Every structure is written in structure tokens, then in C-alpha cells.
Amino acid sequence: GENVEQHPSTLSVQEGDSAVIKCTYSDSASNYFPWYKQELGKGPQLIIDIRSNVGEKKDQRIAVTLNKTAKHFSLHITETQPEDSAVYFCAASKGGNEKLTFGTGTRLTIIP
Amino acid sequence: NAGVTQTPKFRVLKTGQSMTLLCAQDMNHEYMYWYRQDPGMGLRLIHYSVGEGTTAKGEVPDGYNVSRLKKQNFLLGLESAAPSQTSVYFCASSDGQGEFFGPGTRLTVL
Numbered sequence: 001g002e003n004v005e006q007h008p009s010t011l012s013v014q015e016g017d018s019a020v021i022k023c024t025y026s027d028s029a030s031n032y033f034p035w036y037k038q039e040l041g042k043g044p045q046l047i048i049d050i051r052s053n054v055g056e057k058k059d060q061r062i063a064v065t066l067n068k069t070a071k072h073f074s075l076h077i078t079e080t081q082p083e084d085s086a087v088y089f090c091a092a093s094k095g096g097n098e099k100l101t102f103g104t105g106t107r108l109t110i111i112p
Numbered sequence: 113n114a115g116v117t118q119t120p121k122f123r124v125l126k127t128g129q130s131m132t133l134l135c136a137q138d139m140n141h142e143y144m145y146w147y148r149q150d151p152g153m154g155l156r157l158i159h160y161s162v163g164e165g166t167t168a169k170g171e172v173p174d175g176y177n178v179s180r181l182k183k184q185n186f187l188l189g190l191e192s193a194a195p196s197q198t199s200v201y202f203c204a205s206s207d208g209q210g211e212f213f214g215p216g217t218r219l220t221v222l
Contacts, residue, residue, distance in 0.1 A: 034210050043116075043202050043213035044155070089154060096208050097143055097162045099170065104154040 002027040004092050006103025013080050014111050021106045023090035024072040030092040033073045034100070035064060038087045048075070051095070077108075085110045113138050116214035118203050124220045125193045133188040133217050135203030143206040144186040145170075146178060148199040149216075155202065161186055193221045 003026040013019045025033075031052035036044035050057045050064045050073065057064050061080075066073040077084055087107050091100040116137045125131055135144065145160040157170030159178040167178045175197060177189045186205075190197060198221045204211040 032210075036213075041216075043204075043215050046210045046212065049210055099145065099157055099160055100211060102155045104152065 002030060002092055002101040004090060004101050004103045006090050006106060008106060009104065010107045010109070012109045012111055015080055015082060017080055019077045019080055019084070019108055019110075021075045021088055021090070021108070022072060023074070023092075023103050024070075025092040025101075026071065027092070027094070028068075028071065029094050032093045032095040032098075033064070033066060034091050035062075035075050036089040036091065036102075038089065038105075040086075044089055080110045082110050082112055084108060115139065116203055116205055116212050118201075118214040118217050120217060121215070122218050124222065125190075126222050127194060129193050130189070130191050131193065131219075132190075133201055133203075133219075135186045135188070135205075135214060136184055137186075137203075137205040137212070138184065139205060139207070139212065140183070141205035141207045141212075142183075143208065143211075144180065145204040145206070145211065146176070146186065146188045147202045147204065148172065148197075149202060150199050158188065158201075193219075195221045197221050 006023045034049035037047045038044040061078045063076040087105045090103040093100045119134045146158040147155040161180040164183040179187045201217045203214040
């Protein structure tokens with residue numbers, strides 16, 4: 001089955017700087033890669049996703065890149081703000097009704 | 113729209129007791145999922161459903177049962193709770209375009 005590895009497990013970034021979280025996956029048939037943000041005491045929330053026919057996707061300060069050849073994808077957050085502090089999860093699936101496989105999460109702390 | 117709701121929010125059980133966690137979604141999604149989240153282990157899939165009347169095992173199904181009698185509801189049952197089932201449980205639903213999560217149920221088994 002699919003295996004998703006996520007790094008780093010913790011990340012501290014000065015406010016205003018950029019943060020990058022990286023994930024690798026094992027199943028070359030995976031074609032859907034969402035990212036989730038989980039704030040303390042809440043459920044994960046989908047923040048951005050990318051499909052295998054696209055190399056990069058951007059939404060305001062958040063961007064995701066995908067390298068299908070190397071089987072890795074990354075989340076980039078620019079101009080970080082205190083409200084970006086949370087746990088971020090990457091995931092992968094073959095799309096449709098195929099279930100997601102999640103990474104183990106990255107705890108991002110923005111230092112004011 | 114309420115999205116995905118879960119009841120109860122918190123529960124404490126004694127070993128051997130049973131309980132049912134209820135998940136409801138109002139987005140008309142076909143797919144529903146139950147996960148557990150433990151420190152350092154991310155989200156692990158317990159059971160899932162691809163439509164009303166169907167269920168399937170996920171990564172960690174032992175000790176749990178599920179039912180999807182109505183499209184909008186997905187129930188997770190613990191027949192005989194064990195301390196190893198102490199966790200935060202999340203329900204999610206999807207239309208195949210990404211999963212929407214509920215707020216979670218924090219379960220402690222003593």
C-alpha cells in the first residue's frame with residue numbers, strides 16, 4: 001500500500017519568514033495530494049490540494065509543488081503569521097473513492 | 113450547512129464498557145471515514161464507507177464496528193472498550209475531492 005513520509009516533524013519560523021514542509025510517497029499511481037491544517041482542539045481542515053497533472057498550485061500565501069518523477073510534494077507558506085501556527089498534514093491517494101494515506105504531521109510554530 | 117458533526121465531544125469509559133460515536137454530514141457526500149489520532153502517529157483509518165449500506169476495513173479496524181444505514185450518518189461502535197482505544201476520533205466525509213473533518217471526540221478508557 002501507499003506510504004507517506006513527512007518532514008520535519010517540528011518547525012519554528014520567525015514571523016514574516018517562509019516555511020517549507022516536505023512529503024514523499026511510495027505509490028506511483030497516487031495522483032491526488034491534499035494538505036490539511038489542524039489547529040489545537042479542532043479537526044483537520046483542507047487548505048490546498050494538487051493533482052498529478054499540475055506541477056504547482058498557489059493560493060495567496062500558500063503554495064504546493066509536486067515532483068512526480070521523484071515522488072515528492074511540498075507545502076510552502078510565505079510571509080508567515082502567528083495564525084499559521086498549527087499542525088500540518090500531507091496526504092496522498094489515487095483519487096475518486098480511494099482512501100487517503102496521511103503523513104505523520106509537522107508542528108509549525110511562528111515566533112513573533 | 114453544519115458540515116460534519118460528531119457526538120459526543122468527550123467521553124470517559126471503563127474497560128469493558130461499550131459505546132457508539134455518531135457522525136453526521138449534511139453535504140450529501142457518498143464517502144465517510146472514521147480515523148483515530150494518537151500523539152506522533154498522525155491519522156489512522158479505522159473503517160470507511162463508499163456509500164449507504166456499505167462499510168470496509170481500514171488500517172486499524174480491530175475492536176471497532178461501523179454501520180452506514182443512512183447516507184448522512186456513519187456510526188462507530190466499541191463493543192468492549194480497552195485502554196488502548198484511548199484516543200481522539202475524527203469522522204470525515206468526501207465527494208472524492210478531498211475530505212472534510214468533524215471536530216473530533218476525545219475518548220478516555222480507564
